[in-house]
Amino acid sequence: MIFDSLDVSYGEMWGPHRGTTHPEPMSRAVAARRHAAGKDYAVLLSARQRPLALVESWPRRMWRVYLFDDRSWRMQMIDLKPHSTGMLWAHRNTRWQFSGERGHSSGKWEIQETTTVSADGQVEVRTESAGTRGASTDPLHAQTSGPPSVPVRQFAAPVESFLCPVPEFGDWQVFAPFLAQQGHEPATTVVLSEAPVDEGSGPLRATGIEQLFSPGECDTLDGPAVVEPVDAGLLRITSGRLAVSDPGCLGGTLRTVAVPPGEFPVTLSLLRTTRGAGVAAARVTFLDVPPREWEMALRPDEDLGLLGEGQFYGVGVDTGTAAFMDATRTVLEDQLDDDLFIPLDSGFTVELPGTEPEPNLIAFRAGRGDGAYPVWIGRTDDGQVGCVVVDFQLRSADGGQ
Known part of the structure; x- marks a missing residue:
């Protein structure tokens, strides 16, 4: 899919939630305040009413990007952290393959491929099947170590190809190039459209x-x-x-x-x-x-x-x-x-x-x-x-x- 615009919405971190919209939406103003304070929140990037990426902002300037395919399945997880160049460094990239709808809905993958990149561009690709690991897309299970029988490829690559700018709040075009990894090609110019969310009455109030x-x-x-x-x-x-x-x-x-x-x-x-x-x-x-x-x-x-x-x-x-x-x-x-x-x-x-x-x-x-x-x-x-x-x-x- 080629896209020239992205719909943007904000919410709480998703955790194990496997839906395609925010279970706990958040106003832009609250998300912006959390960003300024270094607190966690999530940004959903969608096109044509389909989710393309869920971007999670973590404390200590860490980021996590989940990518969705054309079926709106969450198929990939990219972890980013600060690099000495002042940019973000995609130090771990995890992809999953599922046997079908049931496997995806339960988080039971058939194949998991994890690519880890060192700060100087040393790359390791580790491929696991369901028979060698507990097969779960839970981030706690997306580890890079495994039994000796797991196939491993190692090579060097320019670290620049794994770097991206650190986004200012609202500058979510930074993550658009990642979408191509699931077949979603960005146009030369990508316009962002933020979904309005009413702040409502704000935090819980003590009445009665x-x-x-x-x-x-x-x-x-x-x-x-x-x-x-x-x-x-x-x-x-x-x-x-x-x-x-x-x-x-x-x-x-x-x-x-x-x-x-x-x-x-x-x-x-x-x-x-x-x-x-x-x-x-x-x-x-x-x-x-x-x-x-x-x-x-x-x-x-x-x-x-x-x-x-x-x-x-x-x-x-x-x-x-x-x-x-x-x-x-x-x-x-x-x-x-x-x-x-x-x-x-x-x-x-x-x-x-x-x-x-x-x-x-x-x-x-x-x-x-x-x-x-x-x-x-x-x-x-x-x-x-x-x-x-x-x-x-x-x-x-x-x-x-």
């Missing part, structure tokens, strides 16, 4: 958070439910920093909020349905005053301007458990099972005490298990922190599902 803790009946997709606020004890803060975290994953930068020292009540919102009960939200209250406004709890490296429609930064949960604690509180991993995870099998919350005046920790089951959940700061009229809430999203912000 108070309803999460209002006792009584409500409706969910699972049918009628009952909200039951439960006292989970007093949280002792000594450092003036509240941390919200998975107690089993305390490494890295914690999500913290500046709060006064002292002891403050923790309340769980239990949502009881015919299918059982779960923790819909957890709150620690610092002032007995209704919040005037809510804001998302952010880490120093997080920027709301980089979020798309309905997105949020939140606390990551990998053990099905979250906790409120003082930011200085430590946890011994070898005590977690006996002191925390096993007790939570038969309850919704557990306290890991600290010898007074040391801080304690109050943990609770995350309503949906592992995942990421928004943390909201409720501020009073004069800007003080009245409460902090982690919402496990068993109900929507307006009180429904």
Whole structure:
């Protein structure tokens, strides 16, 4: 196919998604802000309503290009990184052959050819069949090492033939020459046409958070439910920093909020349905005053301007458990099972005490298990922190599902 124009759209990185349009589209403005901040996003280049290339921008100025054939099958993956010349260097190029539609849809290739290029133009081509490897187009499986029986060709080539300019945002014609590798020939001039995407209302907003803790009946997709606020004890803060975290994953930068020292009540919102009960939200209250406004709890490296429609930064949960604690509180991993995870099998919350005046920790089951959940700061009229809430999203912000 010869093309003289490309339709451009933006979205989140696709990962294992095998569709032909963005599963999570993004406005140009958000993508541009991510580009400037060195954050990841994806660009889809299409022609005549068919995808030709998916370009992923990775941190540290790395790029990945997926190429599609005339059937809109993803057939090739090119990894690029900065070269000493100041250009991008296609250091790895992986092609796949499939036996048919079923093999492609499941990611099971018959032949995989991987070309790796060194910075000075030394080329190695490695060809594998499904019988020599686990046959998957997952990037984690697209490796360059293999058993000795895999055929390998080695030769030298001008490294210039593997270089391309580093694109400024919007300069996607840079990647047009790659499309010829799947039979899509660019015309002398290629015009870009960007699909408009409304930014909408932007990142997730906190509306109706108070309803999460209002006792009584409500409706969910699972049918009628009952909200039951439960006292989970007093949280002792000594450092003036509240941390919200998975107690089993305390490494890295914690999500913290500046709060006064002292002891403050923790309340769980239990949502009881015919299918059982779960923790819909957890709150620690610092002032007995209704919040005037809510804001998302952010880490120093997080920027709301980089979020798309309905997105949020939140606390990551990998053990099905979250906790409120003082930011200085430590946890011994070898005590977690006996002191925390096993007790939570038969309850919704557990306290890991600290010898007074040391801080304690109050943990609770995350309503949906592992995942990421928004943390909201409720501020009073004069800007003080009245409460902090982690919402496990068993109900929507307006009180429904």
